[in-house]
Amino acid sequence: MARLRVLLPLPLAGTYDYRVPAGMPPPPPGSFVQVPLSGRETLGVVWDGEPDPDLPERRLRDIAAVFDIPPMTESLRRFIEWVAAYTLSPPGAVLRMAMSAPSALDPPAAKAGWRLSEAGLRAKLGQSNARFTENRRRVLDTLEEGEVRGATSLAVAAGVSAGVVRGMAEAGLLEPALLPRADEFPRPDLSRPGPALGPEQQDAAAQLRAAAAARQFGVTLLTGVTGSGKTEVYLEAVAECLKQGRQALVLLPEIALSTQWLERFARRFGAEPALWHSELGGRRRRDTWRAVAEGRVDVLVGARSALFLPFPDLGLIVVDEEHETSFKQEEGVIYNARDMAVVRARLAGAACVLVSATPSLETLTNAEQGRYAAVHLPVRHGGAALPAVEVIDQRVAPPERGRFLSPSLVAAIRDTIAGGQQAMLFLNRRGYAPLTLCRHCGHRMRCPNCTAWLVEHRLQRRLQCHHCGHAEPIPPTCPECNAENSLTPLGPGVERVQEEAAEMFPDARRLVMASDTIPGPAAAAEAARAIEAREVDLIIGTQIVAKGWHFPHLTLVGVVDADLGLAGGDLRAAERTVQLLHQVAGRAGRAEAPGRVLLQSWSPEHPVMQALVSGDLDGFMAAEAGQRRPGHWPPFGRLAALVVSAEDEREADRVARDLGMAAPRGEGMEVLGPAPAPLAMLRGRHRRRLLLKCRREVAVQPILREWLGRVAVPASVKVQVDVDPVSFL
Incomplete structure (x- = not known):
């Protein structure tokens, strides 16, 4: 009997061999199949390559079924193998992403409807001597020969009750039939002219x-x-x-x-x-x-x-x-x-x-x-001009004590709204305040599962970790010293900016756009509708507002904290900040009225601020490249991170130490660490990081495989491989 290799959507090292049962044509590579595994049946894909000829026949199991669906293409199979090899992941784990809707392998259930029987067709054509009520005649007139309709659809189209349809079926005028599958994915009309292009x-x-x-x-x-x-x-x-x-x-x-x-x-x-x-x-x-x-x-x-x-x-x-x-x-x-x-x-x-x-x-x-x-x-489409960008130096013109909006930004918002235009305040920070501490003893409210402060969400009256989701009510007393009413929020989130905006602009119609308030497509559609209909004067948002929105009447963007994101040791901090702020700034002045962008900053001389003001993003990126090239940092070198995590801190330290001692050495490569990750604890697991840095021409995957093969890692410890990391948390 024929043998085949089958890849299962499980985190396994490779394929399993199966036997094609007698009478079943061997399914070609890419076929979706059902196979037995450890006393249960699972899904899989017939994979390329030769099965193991030395595997005894007694150890083989028969393929149970082949699904009636087009096989997975060769290019997708090669893509799965490529991603697995590049990321050092089991191919089955990648296949699982390609089989994310397993129920789709079963054909959709056919739905039953009604069509005219021979008797009904004769009645429709006037070839019957029977007399029909007006309701039955409407049903006969509604249905065409051979047409199949659902009971409800037919009743509505004919303007009768469902009981009339049932009665006609009992009388033999209608007979059951399968409804044709509706095309839920209409074809784009390529004959439609596109918009006028410049x-x-x-x-x-x-x-x-x-x-x-x-x-x-x-x-x-x-x-x-x-x-x-x-x-x-x-x-x-x-x-x-x-x-x-x-x-x-x-x-x-x-x-x-x-x-x-x-x-x-x-x-x-x-x-x-x-x-x-x-x-x-x-x-x-x-x-x-x-x-x-x-x-x-x-x-x-x-x-x-x-x-x-x-x-x-x-x-x-x-x-x-x-x-x-x-x-x-x-x-x-x-x-x-x-x-x-x-x-x-x-x-x-x-x-x-x-x-x-x-x-x-x-x-x-x-x-x-x-x-x-x-x-x-x-250039902008339709002749619109790019917005003018200015920096508000908060060292010279700081906000009033206890506030976060500078006087010049407040004045600009007032003028914009008074002129019938819309304004936006941007702060890439959810919630009311990023940190809550006790005025009496200095205790800071932190997540029990992560190395992170709990963010206050005042509207929900809770403290929440944005990394693991842990949430708890705001306590009336300090957990450390039991002082009453001593917990104080520090720093602004969008909720706090909204609170200040309500005081400063009481008559303005405000809308907060953050993942807490815009949870999905319906909420996003309603927010866009309200803004376009000019039912909103002031938008207050996080990075959600930077993603491609077009609001013709928005002419002023104020960035509450332009320096946010520049702190820390992230390789790409400046690049990401200039990208985010440029995108946010681009929401202003997209129609006839000119736009204006005000950046509140404590470091107006920073290259990011200077690039945004001058509009010289090309020069900024060239300078970034010049800083990274000598040290072979991406994109002029390769990075790969190993993140060791365990519930037991000592185990995490031991495996990280062993990996550090077994680190590869050679020309054009360097290993940094081990060291505690910036988020040294995440979801209850202690985390240590090592970073492999190589010259651009060095292939990191063989080095990583050999490196990991030198160290025994217990089941309680997880080593996560991140090739080309973009986050260093």
């Missing part, structure tokens, strides 16, 4: 259309100032991909919040794209996965996990806001969706477009070195 947009769109039409791998970096129409330009590449008969994938950093993007797509193509994100319900998730596999989805817009969907003919991948760190998955299989999108496109023979007004230094370097093509949009 000269620069037309040139950029032509280059992207050519890349999509080439039907081969290539990467293009699309940059442009905020509001320059980058979305409209890359939608032209999407249209060209669909004309080629292939599928397109667009990755967004916050798909659940991208209401305006979806509206823009629907205006362009007359239909909404398929969606893939964590907010999808189980049924919609199942239907979408199967529709993608069967080629019934032309365009899908999704979060990073959409990369692992089973597209049969992927022709274009767009990564919008490619610089966003939310494209990096930090748990389980640790990968950066931006980088993996390039790999998926290469293996699928597809075009890849990376889009950003503030591209990452890694992507910029690849473009400068010729690995990526580059297209730039230098």
Whole structure:
């Protein structure tokens, strides 16, 4: 009997061999199968390669079933293997991400409806001598020959009750039949004209259309100032991909919040794209996965996990806001969706477009070195001007005691609202205050599970850890010294800024946009509607407000703490801060009225502030590159982190020490650590970090495998490998 290798969606080292039972044609590689494993049945995929000829026949088990669904493509199988090898993850763990809707393997249950029987058809055609009531005649007139309708739909269309339909069925005028499967994913209308593009947009769109039409791998970096129409330009590449008969994938950093993007797509193509994100319900998730596999989805817009969907003919991948760190998955299989999108496109023979007004230094370097093509949009669409950026030096003009908004920022907001325009206050910090301490003894409220302070959420009257989710009520007395009413919030969060804004601008209509108040698509859509309808005067938000919104009447952006994010030892702190603040600033003045941006800072001479004021982001990134190049820091070198964690602190220290002693040594490489992680305790586990730094040309994966193989790690200790880390917490 034939043998096959089957990869299971489990964190296992490799494939298992199974036997094809007599009478079953051997399923080809990529087939989805059901197989026995340890007394139960599980799902798997027939994998490439030769089974082990030395495995005894008695140890083999039969494949139980083959699912009636298109096999996983060879390019997706190669992608799974590539991601597993690059991230040092078990291939089965990566396969699990590609089989995230296992119920989709079963065909959808057929639904029953009603159609005209022979007797009903004769009655409809007037060939029956029987007399019918007016209600029954309406039902006969509503149903066409061969048409199948559900009972409720038929009753509503005919304007009768469900009892009339049941009575006609009992009388033999209607007979049961299966309803045809509704097409839940309408096709984009490629005949619709796109929006009018300016000269620069037309040139950029032509280059992207050519890349999509080439039907081969290539990467293009699309940059442009905020509001320059980058979305409209890359939608032209999407249209060209669909004309080629292939599928397109667009990755967004916050798909659940991208209401305006979806509206823009629907205006362009007359239909909404398929969606893939964590907010999808189980049924919609199942239907979408199967529709993608069967080629019934032309365009899908999704979060990073959409990369692992089973597209049969992927022709274009767009990564919008490619610089966003939310494209990096930090748990389980640790990968950066931006980088993996390039790999998926290469293996699928597809075009890849990376889009950003503030591209990452890694992507910029690849473009400068010729690995990526580059297209730039230098001006805003429709003649809108870029906003003027100013720094408020808080050393010279600080806020009043106990407040966080400087007098000049308050005055600017008043003038803006009085002029009938909208203003925004930005602070990338949720809650009311980041720290609560006792005025009497100095005790600080911290998370029992993490090395983190508890954030006060005054509206919910609780303290919460934003790392593990631990929450507790605000105590009436200090847990340390029992002093009553001594707990004091320090520092501002958006709730505290909202409280101050209510005092300073009592007549202004305010809206807070943070993950606590905008939890999903419905809330995001309502917020966008209210702002566009000018039902809001002052928006107060966290980084949510930086993600691609277009508010035509927003002319002033005030950044409450522009220095936030610059502290600490993060390699990319300055780069991320300039990206975030530039994106936030780009919300202002996107229509006829000019925009203005005010940055409150204690360090106005900082290169980040100077770059934002001058608008010289290219010069800033060049200076960043100049600082990193001599030390071979990314993108001019390679990094890989090992994070050791255990519930027992001594075990974490021992394994970290052993890894440090076994660290690789050689030319062009250096190991830093072990040392306690900045979050030395997370979710109840003690954490230690080691960092491998190599020259660019060094392959880190073989080094990591050999390094990890030298140290015995007990089951109670976890060693997490993060190749190309973006977070150093």
